[in-house]
Amino acid sequence: PGQWLETGNFWHGFFNPGFLPSLLFRTALTIVFAGIFGLLTATVGIEKESLRNDQVNYCAKWILLGLLTLPVFSHFYFYALPEQSMTMIQGASPEIQPIVILFLIISVMLAVCGGIMLLQLSRQTRKVLAYALLILGLVYMGSFEWIREASRKPFIIYNYMYANQMYKNDAEKLQKQGILKHAKWTRHKAITSENVLAAGHDLYLFACSSCHSIGGPMNDILTLTKKYDVHGIEALLTGQGKILSYMPRFYGTDQERSALAKYIVYELNQNTTAPAQPSMLTIPAVSSEKNVFDQYTLLAWANKGMHLHADCNGQFELGKSMGTIQAQLIHRDELPEHVMDGVDMTYSCESQNITGKMTYDDIAMTFVAKNVHVSAFDKDGRYNPYPVITIIAQDRQTNKCIARTQMIFAVSSAMACKNCHGGTWKHKGQTGVAMSTANDILHAHDRISKTSLIEDDAPKACNDCHELSTNTQILNLSSAIHGFHANYIDDDSENACMNCHASYNGKSLCYRGLHVDVGLTCVDCHGSLTDHALALLVHEQRKGKKTAKRYMKYLVPDKISNMEDIQSRKPWSQEPDCLTCHVDYETPEIVSGYNQWTETSDTLFRNLTGNAGIRCTACHGQPHSLYPASNIFDSNRDNIQALQYQSVARPIGGNGQCSVCHMINMQDNYHHKNMVQ
Numbered sequence: 001p002g003q004w005l006e007t008g009n010f011w012h013g014f015f016n017p018g019f020l021p022s023l024l025f026r027t028a029l030t031i032v033f034a035g036i037f038g039l040l041t042a043t044v045g046i047e048k049e050s051l052r053n054d055q056v057n058y059c060a061k062w063i064l065l066g067l068l069t070l071p072v073f074s075h076f077y078f079y080a081l082p083e084q085s086m087t088m089i090q091g092a093s094p095e096i097q098p099i100v101i102l103f104l105i106i107s108v109m110l111a112v113c114g115g116i117m118l119l120q121l122s123r124q125t126r127k128v129l130a131y132a133l134l135i136l137g138l139v140y141m142g143s144f145e146w147i148r149e150a151s152r153k154p155f156i157i158y159n160y161m162y163a164n165q166m167y168k169n170d171a172e173k174l175q176k177q178g179i180l181k182h183a184k185w186t187r188h189k190a191i192t193s194e195n196v197l198a199a200g201h202d203l204y205l206f207a208c209s210s211c212h213s214i215g216g217p218m219n220d221i222l223t224l225t226k227k228y229d230v231h232g233i234e235a236l237l238t239g240q241g242k243i244l245s246y247m248p249r250f251y252g253t254d255q256e257r258s259a260l261a262k263y264i265v266y267e268l269n270q271n272t273t274a275p276a277q278p279s280m281l282t283i284p285a286v287s288s289e290k291n292v293f294d295q296y297t298l299l300a301w302a303n304k305g306m307h308l309h310a311d312c313n314g315q316f317e318l319g320k321s322m323g324t325i326q327a328q329l330i331h332r333d334e335l336p337e338h339v340m341d342g343v344d345m346t347y348s349c350e351s352q353n354i355t356g357k358m359t360y361d362d363i364a365m366t367f368v369a370k371n372v373h374v375s376a377f378d379k380d381g382r383y384n385p386y387p388v389i390t391i392i393a394q395d396r397q398t399n400k401c402i403a404r405t406q407m408i409f410a411v412s413s414a415m416a417c418k419n420c421h422g423g424t425w426k427h428k429g430q431t432g433v434a435m436s437t438a439n440d441i442l443h444a445h446d447r448i449s450k451t452s453l454i455e456d457d458a459p460k461a462c463n464d465c466h467e468l469s470t471n472t473q474i475l476n477l478s479s480a481i482h483g484f485h486a487n488y489i490d491d492d493s494e495n496a497c498m499n500c501h502a503s504y505n506g507k508s509l510c511y512r513g514l515h516v517d518v519g520l521t522c523v524d525c526h527g528s529l530t531d532h533a534l535a536l537l538v539h540e541q542r543k544g545k546k547t548a549k550r551y552m553k554y555l556v557p558d559k560i561s562n563m564e565d566i567q568s569r570k571p572w573s574q575e576p577d578c579l580t581c582h583v584d585y586e587t588p589e590i591v592s593g594y595n596q597w598t599e600t601s602d603t604l605f606r607n608l609t610g611n612a613g614i615r616c617t618a619c620h621g622q623p624h625s626l627y628p629a630s631n632i633f634d635s636n637r638d639n640i641q642a643l644q645y646q647s648v649a650r651p652i653g654g655n656g657q658c659s660v661c662h663m664i665n666m667q668d669n670y671h672h673k674n675m676v677q
């Protein structure tokens with residue numbers, strides 16, 4: 001619209017920046033169409049052969065002349081368009097790209113047919129070609145108009161009025177006060193439990209019906225939404241117009257968004273089936289055995305509190321259910337010693353027939369087993385997200401067992417992608433990403449990112465493209481997933497985390513440590529989904545990745561007042577720092593770990609050691625399941641070692657029980673400040 005947006009002047013609107021380029025382009029098109037019309041008139045209506053041949057040659061040249069000037073004028077016209085329209089034509093809109101290809105193909109066909117018309121052909125042949133040109137011309141005009149109209153989306157008038165006839169300047173008012181309150185043609189100014197579907201119907205008419213038909217050939221809303229439940233539709237409406245800019249955003253209240261989602265699901269798709277509740281899950285209880293090895297203390301842990309994998313038959317894999325097991329062996333004495341050699345350390349999982357050896361790492365000062373593959377299913381096929389690993393230390397000379405302990409290796413495939421992508425749980429209503437869900441994810445990736453994953457039968461490992469160390473424009477995996485979904489999930493509580501991370505009946509399977517009992521949630525340390533995503537995206541934006549800026553455009557920080565104050569972080573290397581809250585190892589006065597990250601991976605909790613070289617995880621438990629941990633299936637399950645060595649679920653050596661390693665109680669805070677309490 002050019003200056004018209006500021007002035008409202010008729011002539012500014014008429015002679016807008018696209019007026020002359022459009023005029024020239026359309027003039028070239030009309031020359032082509034005039035040639036086609038002339039050819040049809042000449043071949044059908046002129047009987048005199050010499051005159052007919054002259055007219056055919058003359059009109060064919062008009063077609064070729066118009067087509068020769070089109071590339072120049074189309075270039076002029078294209079670069080006069082708003083940047084967003086240019087992006088749409090270049091592939092941002094999935095409905096435009098095939099039409100652009102069709103337009104180019106027909107351009108070539110028109111040129112070929114026009115050139116053939118210049119040859120000495122029979123009248124009948126020329127008639128056939130003339131009718132063919134007429135059909136091609138009609139499709140040609142239609143494809144151009146399709147491209148022109150579709151490239152304007154989400155606007156009718158760029159930057160002024162959306163395709164659903166809502167004004168851009170009214171967006172903030174509609175979000176706060178609602179669409180229905182300001183709509184003229186509705187009986188429902190407010191939404192109640194009695195009129196929610198009727199109000200949803202009106203909202204559909206106002207917000208959706210301009211582009212979507214119901215059961216019709218154009219953008220059929222039934223086909224596009226039949227796989228979703230209310231939660232999925234609400235997520236779509238929340239993210240609408242943010243990542244994919246060819247649709248206008250939904251400018252209504254949360255209540256109106258919910259009403260529209262219910263209308264689409266319950267009324268249009270007639271889907272009244274309540275979301276299936278997970279089937280009952282029971283896990284055999286573990287009993288913590290008393291320590292019978294009085295000369296040694298063996299402490300072991302996994303490097304992650306939960307290992308997630310998709311379990312979708314190789315359609316894709318976010319991360320393998322493989323992790324690292326570490327252990328430290330302490331020779332008990334008044335001044336205990338690390339045992340670094342002379343022993344063989346092994347691990348085993350009886351429920352899965354897994355065994356392996358551990359080797360000593362001089363730098364980490366631990367026995368380590370890497371790439372340990374533990375499944376979320378026991379050997380009998382039963383789902384078990386908390387399999388027990390047994391660690392045994394044997395004297396290398398005598399083969400005598402000198403220490404034995406057990407630990408939990410948490411692993412789950414209960415990623416609830418189905419909440420938004422349709423489908424069900426893969427295994428017995430409990431866990432796993434079903435094939436239909438996985439295919440929907442891959443289809444969405446192909447459509448949005450212009451990939452061809454669904455056509456490739458080979459397993460897809462997301463990390464192959466979304467690497468942490470890559471210097472390409474592709475976001476790292478954590479930034480891509482959190483950044484994308486933060487635009488669709490409008491929830492600043494821990495419930496947003498459990499939409500994807502493993503959970504059971506609304507309770508997290510990942511987060512089960514002592515912080516649960518004191519009332520802390522995921523967002524207290526990592527921030528809300530939006531804040532979490534922004535910290536990751538800022539890191540990628542500073543590396544010049546354009547997608548990060550696109551994902552950040554509509555994200556508004558929850559805890560931080562200014563976007564500029566968000567501290568960037570690299571996933572898996574920079575996490576919340578324990579000492580942000582536990583200043584000088586004291587009980588926190590203020591609880592908020594967000595936006596204050598560890599500098600490098602060396603200072604992560606799972607990699608830190610105290611003054612005597614004992615790993616923090618050895619005494620406090622593994623990440624997200626710190627002692628005393630509260631496992632929803634078995635209260636003792638994550639506290640096995642604490643109960644084994646001191647009969648109480650507290651950090652090893654806590655509550656004055658230094659004799660676990662020292663054989664006597666100590667009075668000094670040697671390992672870290674304030675430990676003797």
